[in-house]
Amino acid sequence: MELQVRKWLTAxxxxxxxxxxxxxxxxxxxxxxxxxRNPYAGRWSEDLADLVDPSGDLAAELVARCREAIGAEVESCGKGAIVGVAGEQEHGVACLTTPFGDALRDGIGGTTWVTSNTKVAAAGTAIDIPLAYKQALFVREFYDTVTVSVPDGPRPDEIAVIVAMAGRGRVHNRLGGLAKADAKGDGLR
Incomplete structure (x- = not known):
């Protein structure tokens, strides 16, 4: 199955x-x-493959567009989804699972677990997408968020699937913790 995209938004x-x-x-x-479009809106399904299977291709397109918007080397990333009110939170998670995360990491040269946030909400609701360093989750200077909303989405039978990135750590980071220079790049430290 191919996911049907109604619109793209870049911030x-x-x-x-x-x-x-x-x-x-x-x-x-x-x-x-x-x-x-959420193929499971308004109905229960044990199998969510229609969202999971094509999610890697969606991630690759989101990554390409986000990298272009950053215009520099990507240092941190996160992902998220807002599911329209005729769906379930699990539908958003299905969009972001392994194929999506793998494509996101591959697209930016990352090695770490990708932070995420999902929820069910009405059109126009904001969501905070957490960011973390792409090589090691515990590098504190990259702990940040990107707040996103789509004025007319998601509609009840839609899902807003989101990739967020940053080109460096927080401005004026000075609270210590594991420094980027000291990270092993093993996904955690």
């Missing part, structure tokens, strides 16, 4: 400072949303 944020000195390069964060 980009660039932060030069957050109350302290200007940073160079600025923090650039982006999110890309694909609003897709």
């Amino acid at each position: 980009v944020e660039q932060i030069a400072h957050d109350g302290g000195p200007r940073v160079d390069p600025p923090l650039r964060k982006a999110a890309v949303v694909a609003v897709i």
Whole structure:
């Protein structure tokens, strides 16, 4: 099955400072949303393969669009989904599972588990997509979020599937923890 995309949305944020000195390069964060038809809306199904199986191809397109929006090397990423009210949270999770995560990691040279957030909500509801460093989850300077909403989606029978990325860690990071330079790149540390 091929996922039916009704619309794409891209949001980009660039932060030069957050109350302290200007940073160079600025923090650039982006999110890309694909609003897709939910083939399981309004009905129960034990098998969610119609969302899982094609999710890798969807992730590859979301990654390509998000990388283009970042316009620099991607350092952190996250994923998420908002399921329209005729669906279930599990439908959003099905869109983001292994094929999606593998394609996301492959598309940015990542090795770590990809952070995510899912929920069921009405059109226009915002969701925070958590970000983490692409090589090691415990690198604290990359803990961040991208807030996304789609004004007219998801409709009750849709799912908004989201990839978010950043080109560097938080502006003015100064709370310690594992530094990027000290990360082993083993997915955790």
